[in-house]
Amino acid sequence: MKTMRLEYPIAVMCRVFGVSRSGYYAWANGTLSPRAQADERLKVAIKAVHTQSRETYGPLRMQPELAAQGFEAGRDRIARLRRELALRCNPS
Template sequence: MKSMRPEYAVERLCLAFEVSRSGFYAWLKGEPSPRAQEDAVLKVAIQAVHRQSRETYGPRRIQPELREQGFVAGRGRIARLRRELGLRCKQRRKFRATTNSNHNLPVAANLLDQQFAPTAPNEVWVTDITYVPTGEGWLYLAGVKDVFTCELVGYAMGERMTQELTMKALWKAVQHKRPAHGLIHHSDRGSQY
């Protein structure tokens, strides 16, 4: 409407856009409405509660927190303001065990017994598998780490958590570092190891 003012009368523009002249002039002045001013104050309070909750509270839990601070707002309004602010909850993920230490396969002795104190590189390597989200789904990452240098000496990625995946990571580490005889390769004793 602002750009059309030189060509058309204000009355005609207001009629075409179905707004009152007083509403048009109030908008032109640029002063935010009382509701918009309340929203601005509420947004600051919502952000504070969001941070204090470590980004875990949604509108249902934010509402009583705001009420304690003296703000009155419905859940719908809180949800709308959170959307405008781009705030989203961090959802807790259910723990999912990925290690099966309960199997009938032979298990190597625990040579370290939680005493991780090597005196030189390539004396003790630890290994584990984790899963990584990608655009194409989950990938499993098997890594081998030198305890002395904290360096990742070998790794492999695959679509399934298999013994071949862990062997590939270990093989890459051996090819890369060529450790001397006596290296301890420590794992969580999962079925892949």
């Protein structure tokens, strides 16, 4: 769509491709949603707790640590972000 925007209006191309204009502009500007931004901040904190715990904390033990740092996140969200980061617990 970026290459064709000189030939066709963005509104027309969005209708043809079945995409909302606001969705197209959000994608084109590369802005992350507030939730995605919060996930990125939480990922940094998860990496830090993972390292500080000598890679032994799972989501259950990580949740209170993150809460003490001011992050509100459930176990499922922490588990999902750990999977995205490919973090695994090492048995001690």
